[in-house]
Amino acid sequence: MTKKSGLRLAKRLDEVGFSDIVQIRNKVLDLRASGQMVHSFHGGEPFFDTPEPIKYAMLKALVENKTRYAPSSGIEPLRAALAKKLQTRNRIDATTDSVIVTAGGAHALHVAFQAVLNPGDDVLLFSPYWTPIRDMVTGAEARALLVPTATARRNGLTKTLEQFSTPHTRAIYYNTPQNPSGTVFSRADAEEVAAFAKKHELIVIADEAYEDLVYEGEHFSIASLPGMAERTITTFTFSKSYAMTGWRIGYAVAGELFMSGLKKLVLYSINGVSTPTQWAALDALSTPQSVIDARRAEYRAKRDMLVAGLCECGLECETPEGAFYAFPDVSKIHKDSRRVAAMLLDKAHVATIPGVVFGAQGEGHVRFGYSVPTDAITAGLAALKSYFKATPLTAKQGFD
Ligand SMILES: Cc1ncc(COP(=O)(O)O)c(C=O)c1O
Numbered sequence: 001m002t003k004k005s006g007l008r009l010a011k012r013l014d015e016v017g018f019s020d021i022v023q024i025r026n027k028v029l030d031l032r033a034s035g036q037m038v039h040s041f042h043g044g045e046p047f048f049d050t051p052e053p054i055k056y057a058m059l060k061a062l063v064e065n066k067t068r069y070a071p072s073s074g075i076e077p078l079r080a081a082l083a084k085k086l087q088t089r090n091r092i093d094a095t096t097d098s099v100i101v102t103a104g105g106a107h108a109l110h111v112a113f114q115a116v117l118n119p120g121d122d123v124l125l126f127s128p129y130w131t132p133i134r135d136m137v138t139g140a141e142a143r144a145l146l147v148p149t150a151t152a153r154r155n156g157l158t159k160t161l162e163q164f165s166t167p168h169t170r171a172i173y174y175n176t177p178q179n180p181s182g183t184v185f186s187r188a189d190a191e192e193v194a195a196f197a198k199k200h201e202l203i204v205i206a207d208e209a210y211e212d213l214v215y216e217g218e219h220f221s222i223a224s225l226p227g228m229a230e231r232t233i234t235t236f237t238f239s240k241s242y243a244m245t246g247w248r249i250g251y252a253v254a255g256e257l258f259m260s261g262l263k264k265l266v267l268y269s270i271n272g273v274s275t276p277t278q279w280a281a282l283d284a285l286s287t288p289q290s291v292i293d294a295r296r297a298e299y300r301a302k303r304d305m306l307v308a309g310l311c312e313c314g315l316e317c318e319t320p321e322g323a324f325y326a327f328p329d330v331s332k333i334h335k336d337s338r339r340v341a342a343m344l345l346d347k348a349h350v351a352t353i354p355g356v357v358f359g360a361q362g363e364g365h366v367r368f369g370y371s372v373p374t375d376a377i378t379a380g381l382a383a384l385k386s387y388f389k390a391t392p393l394t395a396k397q398g399f400d
Contacts, residue, residue, distance in 0.1 A: 015138045019131060020357040024341070028351045039380035041368040042351040044179065044325070046243035048295065054242060057283030061276035072272040073263050074101030074251070078282045085285060086253050090211070091224035092234065094253050100262050101273050101281075105209045105237030105250040110136050111269065112205045112233040112252060113171075115261035117142040121170040123205075124161060126152065128327075128355060128362030130179045130207070137173075145169065148361045149183055157192040165200065172197060174222055175207040177214055180358045180367040181327045182320020184214050190222040198227060203258075206234040209250075210323040212241040212292050215300045217321065223253065230255040233262070240324075241292060242284045249273050249281050299324050302370045302377060309381035310368070313388050324371040327355065331364035341366050348387035350380055 021042070028038050061067075073079070079099045086094035102108040109132075117123065119141035125133060127146040137144045145164050152160035161172070174193055176185040185193075197204050204222055211219045223232040237250035252262060266272070303320060310317045310328045317328035330340045337354035344350045344366070355365030370377060 012139060012141050016135045021131060021353055024351065024353060027345070031345075031349075037349055038345070039348075039350045039376065039383050040372060041370070041380060042353050043369045043371065045245040045371060046240060046295075046324075047371045047373060048243050050243050050247070051284075051287060051291065053287075054244070054280050054284045058276050058280035061279035066275050066279055068275060070272050070275040070278060072267040072270075074099070074272065075275070075278045075282075078278050078285075081282055081285050082251055082253075090208075090221040090234075092221055092253055093224075093229050098255065098259060099251055099253050100259065100266055101278060102235075102250045102252060102266060103248045103270050103273055104239060105207065105235050106132060107248075107266075107270070108235035108237070108250045108252040109133065109205065109207060110139075111262050111265035112235060112254075112258075113137055113140045113142070114265050115233070115258055116171060116203050116205075118170070120168060122166050122168040124164060124169055124172040124202075125359075126173070126175065126178070127360070128178075128180055128358035128365075129173070130175060131357050133173055133175075133207075134359070142170070143168075146359055146361065149178070149181065150361065153183075157189055158196055161193070161196050169200065169202060171203040171205055173205050173207065175209075176219070177210040177320075177322025179210070179323055180325050180353070180355070180362065180365075182323045182325050184217060184321040185220070186217060187220040190220050190225060194222055194225045194228050197231060202231070204228065204232040206232055208234060209237045210240055211236065213296060213299060213324060214322040215296070215303065215320075219322075230257075233258050238281050238284055242287060244281075244284065247277050247280070249277050299371065302372070302374060305374070305377050306368060306370045306381070309377070309384070313381075313384050324369060326368045326370060327362070327365045328368070329364055330355075330366050335364055337363055337366055344384075344387075347391070348383045350383055350387075 024042050031038050079096045082099045083094040083096050086092045113136045117140040121142040122145050123137045123142055124147050125144045126149045134144045147164045206222050223229050223234045233252055233254040235252045238244040306326050307317050307319050315328040333340050337356045341352050341354040352366040352368050355362030
């Protein structure tokens with residue numbers, strides 16, 4: 001009798017992909033290592049350094065020997081400060097017990113999906129979407145139902161959600177401001193999604209990673225609407241607001257039922273975020289609002305400069321209302337965004353991310369991250385302009 005090999009991965013990982021964005025980052029690193037100049041618009045992290053007081057708070061925690069195990073859900077002073085922030089800034093009815101500290105927003109989202117999804121469940125996901133979300137849903141043995149954001153905006157959110165929903169729909173992933181499109185959902189949008197979730201008894205996983213980067217209008221948290229706190233897990237991160245991407249700290253807020261699951265998942269995945277990092281995060285929360293506002297103004301100026309430059313190159317580019325990405329339509333060059341991104345990298349040395357990696361609805365676009373120094377935007381646009389001058393924008397120019 002032949003014995004089957006026991007050396008195999010768990011089946012639930014079969015359909016889980018590994019980030020295309022990482023592959024592009026590696027290619028850029030290779031090009032740089034070979035001495036080539038690359039204009040980097042492929043990234044997605046703040047251009048500025050972590051503010052000094054936050055770094056000193058970490059050092060102070062180390063010197064004071066705050067280096068031991070902390071409660072797995074987070075140190076009490078941080079959770080209390082987060083609850084206060086959530087009440088005042090997000091108008092979410094939070095208490096210290098309804099907040100949990102996670103290893104970044106990505107971890108908060110992973111534990112949120114793991115806490116509420118069963119095999120065979122469906123999750124509504126506005127598309128284009130942040131790439132890891134689909135893999136997180138698949139990793140929970142559920143299925144992502146892609147809801148085209150553009151269609152939802154044109155035909156109405158409720159109608160479009162109804163159209164894409166199935167009898168197995170259990171949750172909606174609601175990201176505002178959105179990566180990669182920069183779309184910001186308004187209060188009225190949140191009210192529609194909330195009414196839909198209540199009508200169909202759905203859970204909302206809200207991702208507010210870019211809450212401090214809204215340029216037009218105001219950020220609005222869906223969990224602040226009546227009856228939504230109990231059916232929503234809202235995730236946040238210190239990565240974008242405080243330039244702390246490498247620190248790996250974020251948090252989630254949820255009602256008692258979901259929190260009981262989140263606590264188990266955080267305990268068994270990381271047993272809590274590093275203790276000194278949590279003390280530094282507590283300090284980050286006292287960053288003056290004026291500092292955050294000044295950064296937002298800088299991002300806004302970069303956005304305006306990049307969008308104007310892309311339009312001058314002949315690309316159609318809507319002005320994004322939030323986050324730090326522009327998502328121009330490049331279908332004039334070629335409908336396959338992977339080919340366009342490869343061409344821009346090889347010929348103009350401009351690194352972008354092909355829109356299709358953010359879902360089928362992102363095809364025909366590429367993502368430019370504009371969280372880069374202003375002179376890098378100037379140089380990148382100059383490279384694009386000279387390339388398009390030499391090779392006009394048309395699918396025929398030796399590209400097909
Ligand atoms: C939409 C969105 N949500 C969540 C995150 C998570 O960020 P982090 O894990 O660094 O907190 C990101 C990071 O790029 C993002 O773009």
